[in-house]
Amino acid sequence: MSEEIEKKQVVRTAGQIVFAVGFVLIALVLVAVLPDQTAWKNRTKLFAQPRFWPAVSVIGMLVFGGLHLWHQTRQSRKRLVDRNDLYEAGVWLASFEYAGWFLAYVWGVPIIGYLPATLIFAPLLSWRLGYRGRKMLWVSVIFGALVVVMFKGFLHVKIPGGLIYEYLPDALRSFFILNF
Amino acid sequence: MDVFLSGIEILARWDVGLALLVGSVGGVLIGAIPGVGPAVAIAILLPATFSMDPIVGLTVLLGIYGSSMYGGSIPAILINTPGTAVNALTTYDGFPMTNRGEARRALALAYSSSFFGGVFSVVCLILFAPVLAKVAPMFGSREIFLAALLGIILVVTAHHKQTLIAAAMACFGIWLNTIGLEPVKYTKRYTFDQSWLSGGVNLIVVVLGLFALSQAFILLYSKDKKVHLSKLHGSFFQGFRELARHPRVAGVSATFGVLMGMIPGVGEFTAQFMSYTYAQKTSRRPQDFGHGSSEGLIAAETSNNAVPAAAMVPLLALGIPGEALTAMMLSVFYVHNVIPGPGLFQNRMDFVVALYIALLLLNVLVVIFLLVATNQLIKVVHIPDRFLGMCVLVLSFVGVYSLRNSVTDCALAAAFGVLGFVLKRLSLPIVPIILGMVLGGIMEVKLRAGMARVKTPFDFIDRPIAMILFLMIVFVLLLHVVRVWRDYKQQKA
Numbered sequence: 062m063s064e065e066i067e068k069k070q071v072v073r074t075a076g077q078i079v080f081a082v083g084f085v086l087i088a089l090v091l092v093a094v095l096p097d098q099t100a101w102k103n104r105t106k107l108f109a110q111p112r113f114w115p116a117v118s119v120i121g122m123l124v125f126g127g128l129h130l131w132h133q134t135r136q137s138r139k140r141l142v143d144r145n146d147l148y149e150a151g152v153w154l155a156s157f158e159y160a161g162w163f164l165a166y167v168w169g170v171p172i173i174g175y176l177p178a179t180l181i182f183a184p185l186l187s188w189r190l191g192y193r194g195r196k197m198l199w200v201s202v203i204f205g206a207l208v209v210v211m212f213k214g215f216l217h218v219k220i221p222g223g224l225i226y227e228y229l230p231d232a233l234r235s236f237f238i239l240n241f
Numbered sequence: 242m243d244v245f246l247s248g249i250e251i252l253a254r255w256d257v258g259l260a261l262l263v264g265s266v267g268g269v270l271i272g273a274i275p276g277v278g279p280a281v282a283i284a285i286l287l288p289a290t291f292s293m294d295p296i297v298g299l300t301v302l303l304g305i306y307g308s309s310m311y312g313g314s315i316p317a318i319l320i321n322t323p324g325t326a327v328n329a330l331t332t333y334d335g336f337p338m339t340n341r342g343e344a345r346r347a348l349a350l351a352y353s354s355s356f357f358g359g360v361f362s363v364v365c366l367i368l369f370a371p372v373l374a375k376v377a378p379m380f381g382s383r384e385i386f387l388a389a390l391l392g393i394i395l396v397v398t399a400h401h402k403q404t405l406i407a408a409a410m411a412c413f414g415i416w417l418n419t420i421g422l423e424p425v426k427y428t429k430r431y432t433f434d435q436s437w438l439s440g441g442v443n444l445i446v447v448v449l450g451l452f453a454l455s456q457a458f459i460l461l462y463s464k465d466k467k468v469h470l471s472k473l474h475g476s477f478f479q480g481f482r483e484l485a486r487h488p489r490v491a492g493v494s495a496t497f498g499v500l501m502g503m504i505p506g507v508g509e510f511t512a513q514f515m516s517y518t519y520a521q522k523t524s525r526r527p528q529d530f531g532h533g534s535s536e537g538l539i540a541a542e543t544s545n546n547a548v549p550a551a552a553m554v555p556l557l558a559l560g561i562p563g564e565a566l567t568a569m570m571l572s573v574f575y576v577h578n579v580i581p582g583p584g585l586f587q588n589r590m591d592f593v594v595a596l597y598i599a600l601l602l603l604n605v606l607v608v609i610f611l612l613v614a615t616n617q618l619i620k621v622v623h624i625p626d627r628f629l630g631m632c633v634l635v636l637s638f639v640g641v642y643s644l645r646n647s648v649t650d651c652a653l654a655a656a657f658g659v660l661g662f663v664l665k666r667l668s669l670p671i672v673p674i675i676l677g678m679v680l681g682g683i684m685e686v687k688l689r690a691g692m693a694r695v696k697t698p699f700d701f702i703d704r705p706i707a708m709i710l711f712l713m714i715v716f717v718l719l720l721h722v723v724r725v726w727r728d729y730k731q732q733k734a
Contacts, residue, residue: 094431098432105426117412118677119416126405156458159458163638167642190628190630220646
């Protein structure tokens with residue numbers, strides 16, 4: 062039974078070799094720049110050298126990453142990189158779109174404020190995801206408002222007020238900066 | 242007894258009570274939603290807990306950690322989808338019981354087994370605490386270095402058939418931790434002359450990227466599934482009666498959970514495999530396992546719930562987290578200048594006992610909540626995946642941005658989010674990166690301190706605990722080599 066469970070856990074998909082090659086290349090670059098990016102101090106023991114742990118880690122990345130790549134190429138009976146691998150790499154690139162959404166939200170908060178940015182971002186992303194009905198868009202707005210009230214209003218997490226709040230009347234300005 | 246009373250005094254505050262309630266109910270809810278999980282929730286809430294008292298913040302996080310597995314059993318049993326990764330084994334016997342029309346029985350059994358596992362481990366550790374308080378001070382720099390090394394080796398070797406990439410990921414984590422100013426000579430390491438890298442890479446930014454943002458991307462990229470649920474009728478109390486008929490399986494599984502939880506890097510999966518295998522081998526009806534066996538369900542749920550309390554042992558006694566969730570909790574300790582390690586057991590035993598009592602109370606609260614609210618709770622599985630992805634993205638922003646209000650942190654977290662997305666798509670291990678980051682830092686400091694008083698390599702292991710840890714490392718490595726050799730032989734045959 063435990064073998065069956067283990068088999069279920071290890072799922073092999075396309076893109077393994079692409080990832081392994083990328084990892085080894087990065088490790089190679091890190092090993093190559095090791096002397097440049099770390100210092101070696103005279104009259105200091107090996108284990109206390111500033112270079113010691115970076116060297117252990119990048120050499121470890123290269124050795125284990127290299128062995129993993131070798132293992133992958135031995136296991137794979139197909140061409141080194143095929144259409145499925147390229148499709149998978151395309152999926153990885155697609156995740157950049159959502160990373161972009163996240164960064165746009167981050168960029169918007171200090172300018173228009175946490176509450177307005179969240180109230181725009183949540184339904185807009187929901188719309189992009191295909192939720193075009195009024196119900197889901199309203200649920201997104203309510204969710205966004207609840208998150209802001211809970212974290213900024215109650216838990217007082219450190220999120221600065223938006224630049225736009227400066228244009229609010231005096232009485233409202235500090236209230237908005239503190240709570241939204 | 243005095244320590245026990247002091248522990249209760251620490252907990253006797255309204256904000257701790259609220260934290261217990263939020264942690265337990267929140268954890269069950271998070272566990273019941275497939276695709277979120279405690280790691281995502283803890284990563285998001287981590288910066289918010291920095292402004293709280295250590296006991297309040299840790300109670301919330303412990304609550305989520307300890308109760309998420311209760312919630313995770315609900316979708317595992319009802320829709321064959323584990324709410325958290327460690328509930329995967331619950332689907333083996335839970336879902337066939339649902340198919341037989343015994344969903345309520347399966348849930349009742351899962352709740353009572355989880356409760357037994359949770360309470361058993363806390364009681365064990367409260368009784369065991371005085372021994373730990375005596376042993377912990379015997380750990381000097383060398384012993385802590387060796388324990389951290391053992392933790393990394395165990396994490397790597399636990400990834401059966403993925404050991405090489407797990408080792409590479411652990412090294413990647415160690416490398417991430419070396420970026421920035423070196424702590425003794427103050428020389429720059431891998432900063433590429435970028436000022437924003439001088440301060441190093443923040444662990445929480447990496448955690449949020451690899452766990453929360455990557456999960457948001459996974460959910461945003463997935464397709465919504467239709468889920469059909471039927472209403473559950475009747476009481477859940479009968480689970481306790483049924484559990485009482487299997488004291489051997491429950492007792493052994495909980496013991497495995499406690500033992501495996503205490504070993505850094507091992508955790509729930511190993512405890513579950515050992516308990517399940519034991520239960521199957523000693524059962525009168527082994528053929529029922531995987532087809533709706535109540536013993537199988539008890540073994541899976543008891544052992545995984547016995548782990549959280551035990552996993553706090555290496556963290557509290559040695560300052561060594563055994564897995565990603567306790568690694569995140571370590572940062573809460575550091576922020577409040579409460580340094581886990583031998584000193585904590587010597588000087589703040591009341592605090593340690595308070596944490597264990599909090600865990601005990603959490604288990605009681607969770608089981609009461611589940612006994613009365615399961616019918617309402619199961620509706621959370623209807624939340625569409627992509628909508629959930631949007632929610633996780635909005636919540637992740639709070640986690641990253643509130644740390645230092647840094648756009649750079651957010652960009653870095655997004656980059657780690659993409660990396661986590663790739664790793665999750667390929668089913669490659671993520672946890673070794675986090676443990677590499679945390680344990681790498683500990684190993685660097687402790688090796689330097691330990692080697693200062695060592696003349697020959699043998700001096701490093703001339704103390705009894707250091708020698709035991711060294712022998713354990715050798716044993717684990719040998720065991721792994723034998724396992725790889727056997728796999729190779731099997732493959733050839």
